[in-house]
Amino acid sequence: MSVHRAQNAAQRPSRLALPVIAVAAAVLLAGCGQQNTVDPELTATLIQPVARLEVKVSKVAPGSRTGEQIYKAVCASCHDSGALNAPKTGDAGAWASRIALGFDGLTSSAIAGKNSMPARGGASDLTDTEVKRAVAYLVNQAGANFTEPPVEQ
Structure with missing residues (x-):
């Protein structure tokens, strides 16, 4: 049992x-x-992204940018960080030998390219006058006293 x-x-x-x-x-x-009781429109609204990104292309007339605008848009990516051995913005010691070349020498180097820097800093749409403005702005940050060419209205 x-x-x-x-x-x-x-x-x-x-x-x-x-x-x-x-x-x-x-x-x-x-x-x-059972039938679906969720409103598809409400569901779509609730799962939308939190933020939206709108990209606008703004064309600037060639020759109308200031040295500071060009510097911020083109030059700062390397000269702010010293990437590819670029002299840092505001570093008077690094710029002293370059300033000694004079404004025309620096401008020629920027237009043609030098070492790792491509011609016109990689911005092929820059005019010679805009390159001069950018060079004057950048080098003046390190203590030079070059006159930036004026922007024609």
Whole structure:
């Protein structure tokens, strides 16, 4: 008799599990026939990005940019950090030997390119006068006293 009781005790959890599984399956199946109650327009609104980015292309007439504008748009990427051994903006020691070349020498180097710097700093749309403005602005930050060519109105 004790063997019979042991077998009944072993089968008891499986006997209880079967009705529990059947009830869970019935509950899950009962929800399958319901219509979607979520508004698709509301869902689309809620999952939109948090911010929007609008890119505008602004064309500037050639020759009308100041030295500071050109510096910020073209030159600062290397001269602010000293990338590719570019002399840093405002570093009088690094610019002293370059300032000694004079304004025309510096301008010629900037137009033609020098070492790692490409011609016109990589901005092929710069006019010679704009390069002169940028050179004057950049070198004056290191203590030179060059006159930036005026912007014609």
